[in-house]
Amino acid sequence: MRATLMYGAGDVRVETVADPAIEQPTDAIVRIVRACVCGSDLHPYHTMPTQHHGQPMGHEFLGVVEQTGTDVTGVNAGDMVVASFAYQDNTCEFCRAGVQTACVHVGFFSAAQAELIRVPLADGTLVRLPVDAGSELLPSLLTLADVYGTGYHAAKQANVGAGDTVAVIGDGAVGLLAVLSARQRGAERIILMGRHKTRTDLGREFGATDVVAERGDEGIALVRDLTDGGAPKVLEAVGHRSAYDQAVGIVRAGGVISRVGVPQYEEAPVGFASLFGRNITLNGGPAPVRAYIDELLPGILSGTADPGKVFDRTVALDEVPDAYRAMDEREVLKALIRF
Amino acid sequence: MRATLMYGAGDVRVETVADPAIEQPTDAIVRIVRACVCGSDLHPYHTMPTQHHGQPMGHEFLGVVEQTGTDVTGVNAGDMVVASFAYQDNTCEFCRAGVQTACVHVGFFSAAQAELIRVPLADGTLVRLPVDAGSELLPSLLTLADVYGTGYHAAKQANVGAGDTVAVIGDGAVGLLAVLSARQRGAERIILMGRHKTRTDLGREFGATDVVAERGDEGIALVRDLTDGGAPKVLEAVGHRSAYDQAVGIVRAGGVISRVGVPQYEEAPVGFASLFGRNITLNGGPAPVRAYIDELLPGILSGTADPGKVFDRTVALDEVPDAYRAMDEREVLKALIRF
Known part of the structure; x- marks a missing residue:
């Protein structure tokens, strides 16, 4: 063959x-x-x-x-x-x-x-x-x-439900299907972080209500501003350490970071300043x-x-x-x- | 005054x-x-x-x-x-x-x-x-x-319920009250990791069914053996990096590590080999x-x-x-x- x-x-x-x-x-x-x-x-x-x-x-x-x-x-x-x-x-x-x-x-x-x-x-x-x-x-x-099941896993692990505000990091196929999944589970506001317009346009079609193209501190500030202090549910569909840092930066106190992007790093901040101090949940994995x-x-x-x-x-x-x-x-x- | x-x-x-x-x-x-x-x-x-x-x-x-x-x-x-x-x-x-x-x-x-x-x-x-x-x-x-509310927070964040198998890391007051809380929430098996006998004796009084005094790889092996592969719910009540590593070592695939010991570290392993690959949830924080x-x-x-x-x-x-x-x-x- x-x-x-x-x-x-x-x-x-x-x-x-x-x-x-x-x-x-x-x-x-x-x-x-x-x-x-x-x-x-x-x-x-x-x-x-x-x-x-x-x-x-x-x-x-x-x-x-x-x-x-x-x-x-x-x-x-x-x-x-x-x-x-x-x-x-x-x-x-x-x-x-x-x-x-x-x-x-x-x-x-x-x-x-x-x-x-x-x-x-x-x-x-x-x-x-x-x-x-x-x-x-x-x-x-x-x-x-x-990719659909993986995007869905992100939304499910974050327990996305009716009326939720969700941020999705990554405009690859998994990120876009995390948007679709979040919408299917009833999310009201879905902020897609991605900078490729044809992809984020498809994200809007799948249900994204906002698109943030900026990255790093600028992107974090924009999402925190849009959500008045951070998104309660963050779906991380990239896997790079920078995406993890972005997730920590935009998640709301008491919120969850659900990862489905395969981590290209092993160590990352989880202590008082990043996750613990604000009671952030980190979950996800291979879907x-x-x-x-x-x-x-x-x-x-x-x-x-x-x-x-x-x-x-x-x-x-x-x-x-x-x-x-x-x-x-x-x-x-x-x-x-x-x- | x-x-x-x-x-x-x-x-x-x-x-x-x-x-x-x-x-x-x-x-x-x-x-x-x-x-x-x-x-x-x-x-x-x-x-x-x-x-x-x-x-x-x-x-x-x-x-x-x-x-x-x-x-x-x-x-x-x-x-x-x-x-x-x-x-x-x-x-x-x-x-x-x-x-x-x-x-x-x-x-x-x-x-x-x-x-x-x-x-x-x-x-x-x-x-x-x-x-x-x-x-x-x-x-x-x-x-x-x-201390009681903090121990309870560990059990609650891990969603400890009837019939559960739980491991508690630490025999300080918070760890012992995490044992009590897990028992109150219906846990059936509670493994307490601690090496001070007067404390672990109180832990048994509060509901611990097993005590593991060993630490490090030896302690991990013992808990994995007792639980046939790891505890689904791990309550970490110490805060040192070694306790985090212990938690990662004893948690079962698909399980949760709930931390209430204030982390004395900022970075720790969260990648494929530690949390992600086995869909481990990490949560907890100041109670x-x-x-x-x-x-x-x-x-x-x-x-x-x-x-x-x-x-x-x-x-x-x-x-x-x-x-x-x-x-x-x-x-x-x-x-x-x-x-």
Whole structure:
């Protein structure tokens, strides 16, 4: 099959590799219909040392089940399915508690920008979709694999509800879908911090009431002014230390900073001057998107939510290297791969 | 009047100073009946540079209202009252949200180891107690000023409820009252991390089911073993960085670290390897004890809760310098000052 491999920073290639095969009785093989490039794929695109063996890439996909292991009972060959970016048994203590990314059997997909993929723990990971391969809903359904559920996780961890004032840091796909999620949960005022107009325009379409393009102290002062002292709920969808500092700067006393941007730092201020003195809650983490698929699917099927708007370019598999470049240069927000 | 002043590390004196007087119409003057020395008073006792003018000490007291400003309507001269360690209006947005320590008019008492004290915002700060100056309940009622409400804040922020497994870090008065609070909220298993047997024995009396005396990696391994992978709710009642690291080490994926020990550090790990990767929530802060007095008072009055057991020595005001020494040398857990 054809698959995307990264050989080092800036070096993405599409090559012919061996087809995946069933390895465990709980596995399934899925023929991918749609996949995409994630903002997090750009981290290795910047930093990966050159290597001789390419690293398979991609963790978001939907497709048609081609084959199932003998223990798989929840899906059958021919089913259209979407997978969460992490695979899990969906039965252990942590899965039952809604923290599927801490499943005792958790693993993370990393070969989904390809024609076929092996899905471990298929029963806990794949969700059947009541559409066919020609559906116009496929882009939105694909966001259930990661970015929609991740944005939703930010809003849910912050317990966003009716009438809330929320600030969202980051105008990438996750930030924009955090805006959509906050709006769906009833937030009244949603301040989006981002400086790319085409993206923040989509943010307004998703429900942002205010956009703050400024960063650093200036951005903090503007949000504090707009909110008369800080936003009670801050959704951080970037992951850089500067975004954390921004979150601490704009959060209201007694408020919450919910992070879904993967931290590119380990240490950060949490003491009296930053979090403790004002009783700030810090939470979030890798989104248990499997937990949210059932919750978010009806809105997509009914057309009330259109998270697929985050895809602003569609490419064929062979064009994936250029999609990385275009996303890296911010020419493209998020690239959809159509097989 | 006689009052306690600190002149530098290890240098506590009781001297005659001017009586406090009403300064604002919202003030009251209280004649103190019981006060105490707080674990947090030991921080300056270790580190305060020598100074010519003594720093008044103490933030926990109950007593009898002696005089009220013209705007005070909630208490009258002669009332027995307890104050929260922070004063607040108890009417602003933050107070209404239960974060009284972020009140727009907040301030912190620092002259309560004395015969008289001026209480700003008396209506928002003082709570009448239905006992007289001879009541045997006074020690327990005094804990409402800080340590009981602070221990309770830890349990409440962690949302401790029926059947929970909780780990409490620290066997000081706050840690022990976090144990009591967790038990009152229905926790089934309470692991107390502390190594002073007389204290952990009191912890068992308050409801601890297990005691772990070991610290560091050994202590972490023991708690993880006892809980089969970590405690879902960790109450951190120390404030040193080592206690934070301990909390990160023993918390279960998807769990919460609720801090009430005042952090003696500003930066700490919060990234993928510590909090984010396992969806850990970090919260807590200075306890809004005013919010909890109404909730905790009935248990003391009915005798179902006896938090005053944390006082293991009673001193007269002139003996306060020795009480500091005795607490610092861990000869005493918490010293009650009887006037």
